[in-house]
Amino acid sequence: MPPAMDESMAPPSSPPRGTKRKADEMVGPRRIRALHQDVVNKIAAGEIIVSPFHALKELIENAVDSGSTSLEILVKDGGLKLLQITDNGCGINKDDLSILCERFTTSKLKAFEDLTSIGTYGFRGEALASISHIAHLAVTTKTADSSCAWKAHYAGGNLAPAKPGQSPDPKACAGRQGTQIAVEDLFYNVPTRRRAFRSASEEYAKIADMVGKYAVHCKGVAFSCKKHGEAGAGLAVPANATFRDRIRMVYNSATANELMEFELKNDQYGFKTDGLVSNANHSSKKTTFLLFINHRSVDSTAIKKALEQTYSTFLPKGGKPFIYLSLEIDPARVDVNVHPTKREVNFLNEEEIVELICDEIRTRLGKVDTSRTFMTQSLLSGGKTPSISKAATLPEDTTMEDMPSAKRPSTAKAAAQRPYENNLIRTDAKTRKITSMLPQAQNTLSREPTSDDVAYEYNEKEATICRLSTVKELRAAVRENMHSELTDVYANHNFVGIVDDRKRIAAVQGGVKLFLVDYGMVAAEYFYQLGLTDFGNFGAIRFDPPLNLRELLEIGAGQTKIREPDSADLDWDEVVMAVSDQLMSRRDMLNEYFSLEISEEGELLSMPLLMKGYTPSLAKLPSFLLRLGPHINWNDEKGCFDTFLRELASFYVPEALPPSPVSKDGNEDEVLATRRDELHRAIENVLFPAFKARLVATRGLLKGTVQVANLKGLYRVFERC
Template sequence: MTDAMEIDEPRGTKRKAPSSPADESGPRRIKALDQDVVNKIAAGEIIVAPVHALKELIENAVDAGATVLDVLVREGGLKLLQISDNGHGIDKEDLPILCERFTTSKLKKFEDLGNIATYGFRGEALASISHIAHLTVTTRTKDTDVAYRALYNGGKISPAKPGQSAEPTRIAGRPGTQITVEDLFYNVPTRRRAFRSASDEFNKIIDMVGRYAIHCAGVAFSCKKFGDAGTTVSVQATNSTIERIRHIHGGAVAKELIEFAASDDRWGFKASGWATNANYHIKKTTLLLFINHRSVESSNIKKALEQTYSAFLPKNGHPFVYLSLEIDPQRVDVNVHPTKREVNFLNEDEIIQSICENIRDKLAAVDTSRTFMTQTLLPGSMISDNSTQQDGDSSSAKTPAASRKAPVRANESTMVRTDASLRKITSMFSVASPSPAAGAPSNATRDAVQEPVYETTDREPIVCRLSSVRELRSEVRDDMHHELTEVFANHTFVGIVDEKRRLAAIQGGIKLFLIDYGRACFEYFYQVGLTDFGNFGVIKFQPVLDLRAVLRIAAEQEKTNTADDDTFDVDEVVDTVADQLIERREMMLEYFSLEISPAGELLSIPLLLKDYTPSMAKLPQFLLRLGPHVNWTDEKLCFESLLKELATFYVPEQLPTLPGSNETEENVPDEIKARRAQIRRAVEHVFFPAFKARLVATKSLMKGGVLELASLKGLYRVFERC
């Protein structure tokens, strides 16, 4: 009994494989795998399913200059997968090594990966297929009169029957190449049994053919099941992109498409494509993404597009997007995934943001014009019989008057203003538009203040690879308030309400909002600092400023405001902060365009927004706060705190309110008059247009910076009770 108890293990215990005495006496020896095993393992990584084999074959055909591609499928591609093209064909001399691993005409040395411009490049597709399927290649070049057929097994050319020659066979054929894959995974039974449904695999193949049919302009595609008379996919070479999308995804998508494009030489990319507008939405996002003409996937791009559309679509609504992204090959690493399904590229965050901003602008423009047309057409009168007959439909003229529908009158509670140039609510107050003699500076003063001179430089843009900056950008995106972002993206500016409290009114749809534009400016400039990190413009001082003298102004003011001013040593504070800034001058110049000489001269500060200059009266306090209020010991906290101080510096200052009707402005300095005019112009013509273009409204801004004043529907309910 004791021996039996020692031998029998508890139920559920994993049994160990029996070992030989040799195994127990020492460690197992390391041996090289058989080459056939190595090839099958590699094939299993590259060809995971029939659709992956098809993708490789389509890319090879397009690389060969094909303008017609015909795909034939049987049992989801497991029994038969055949693709025929009219490309350049394959030379007979190349057929013996066609299916050997790492044989390619597109790559000669490793450095060529940095400039790869073709779909395939590693020479593994046909080799992998030949190790797990029966592969037949029939090809003919334009220079030959006959075609050649070759059979492959295990990467080697093989005879059709035992005892016959393995040399390619001469047959009749058209120029181009036909590749036939039969019995896929016949020698990998475990992988073969994993495919439960042939129809599911066929649907994946249809999706892949549809993707390349949409992207490859000038190439005809067809795909059909073996034995079927008709084709499942049929696209002509002359079809436009919209017609191709209509053939593949239906007319409901095609009629709601808007075209977009974005590019930036700093990040070395060009993007173009088609996306659905706010009238169309589906339950799951459809993203057809091509990077350098290769069909790939990107969860980051997909997530960013969904966040962009969340401000325009109803809850749980998703878009259709076809995006073709061309990036400088030297910025792309294509060799990061066995199936080439994913790629890595530089400046991913910047490129994604640029694309999403362009799509957001397009969606906002569509929404604006749609609202405008609705406002114009709703009050329309009944169409006359004459106009109907002119359109070619005379049947309505015979319709009895009683059966005609009455004209629909527009509901005033849903009519909104869409033109910001119309009369503003602030024009009704006498203090809102002072006369030039009383409230506004002269034209010369206004021009001198508001029209700085700009010049361009040839400085190369800095590529931000800092993980800390990427994390800060992600935090802003995660804190995005979608509804409020939509309001800012589609708002109509109403007017400034209170300059002292920095309040302005905007209209979003049928609602009126009161905005703390001081807080909104802080959010905007902080986000600009993250987006343009390392690539700011420059505000130069001529002549240069003495850093210590500027710091002394703020320090003395701080001492005046301090209750216990006896313990506040101005000289010590100035020297401490000045030494800190001079010590870190190289970092601040590289990342923030804040230039300080070793001798303590302030040469320049960053420029965040064109057509607006921050108040130089805030400069001493800004520089002084860079000492104690910036965490210089942690990279992420340093960048975050410094950018927030910079955003605070750029926020327009609070100005005293205009005098009442019984008061005069004779004692108001001209500088304040000029600054008031500058800020009023900047708020309406610089800040809020910038908010519409690129502000990501956050949840913190919603809590204390935005107040809904009224809704037209609510106001009409009040008036109806009166």
């Protein structure tokens, strides 16, 4: 018998399995061992089959790949108890049943290079293998040349006997052509995953939503989906239904009636897309987004947000669209193997393709927007009760009797749904304003702005696609810094008027709220974003005769000395020389990217034109050119583009006008008055409509936007008086 071991010599007790060891407990590195194959298979199955509807998605894709024209789906307990799909496709050969559920066995991929031309749904050979590791799987199949059907059971990726003691080989049975796959007791051996599902009805809703997406997209394929034990199908779509009819059956008729067809093709980026998108008359509380890339249902947050932002200009606040897009891209440009469940894909030129799609949808929305419903308030009607009014555009020879009864306005219904008075606001910016009734305002508005006489010429230069990664990074930074609520305010605002043109403050109405905005700050951000969007495709303001660059810089130096007395000690001649040399050495780049053209003789030929109908104050030109020297990061590409566009945006910001001197006869200085009227007209009719159309409000603009009134709040205050 060995002597008793001293307690000091006893080995330290190892921590329980799964407990993190502390540094002082580490005796040495642990050995690296390969995981058991059964553990590997279960981990892989958990990544691919996350929930019942993921399993059904894989089965639907396999069925469609087999050439099926009819799919019947049966669900019990949200798919956890039974998930069965029956198709009429080509079936599976009996000889292939032995390896059907082994990992990485597929009929659609032979070499890695085949991924560049893959045109089917499944290709990795993992779906059935993963399901067989976490459920009881039975497959019944029959091919056209087979005299009978064959049924096989699987467990752990291999053939298994239907009952203990029986042979695992496939058994002959009666059956029709096609394949029936039954998945029972999903996640029976993964209790943690099974307990995570809250209710069977919630899982069935996810299954029905996913089946509905494929039922809309797969033209020529019939779908039916029902719960086990119910007589009728919860979802049924015939094979000969059109896309619009499929949407009507899966969703509702109200949505299908407000859809417009959408098509777009671009050879440069190797893609084409078609589908059905809602017009401006359709609005719901939640976006319905069906996206198929190369016929595979995928999710894309970037595309969804871009489309929602496009629709925000046309829909009321909080309104969301219905979008069904089928995007076909050259397979060589798509990477389909980036997500375990194939829910996402990557493709080249994503930003450019999304931008083209949004522009096309924006154009189509503008063409079909003929009927809108607003709540309006009559200001001069002599005390009539406000009501909902509907304005519709009809042909001249159309009468009320010609209209369908469902579309005729119902006065009884309008009276029954009369809104509260404190919610009634003016929503049409074209409605007559109270300022138009004042004589002084009428005289002011009668002045014609001088910028209307500017002549524009169109050149034959083709638009170029910006492929610079630095510009794309700057665009992405703007999107990441977007403030959604503030963007909605600017996208749906109504311009009220200019409050102070010295401090550059204007009032806008957003919903039932009144805001004071620093339009100088907003304009700076807008023109910066415009510069990023139109990078390399600017127009040009041409000077005839050309301006001497050196003289402009000297004028700018003189203006800076007056504004900044502390800078009088600088050698301004040296500063002017250095900036001039800097601009001359980079004039090719400035002309190519920014349309700022300087001749070899040092003459300024043109400046970038960012917006048609608006001319910046050329009095700011000397200071702008002088700042291009020290305020531009010329040593870094991204920094150079960023700082140059910031300076260019600052140049385009409307100037702060000084108080106008009054002559002895009480009249305002004519030159300053003309410029003031021209600037006010441009701010109201050019700048703010542009903000409404395409401004992405960033978080920095929160400092320049202040809420000063709320109609509901004011209504409660006056109600107490």
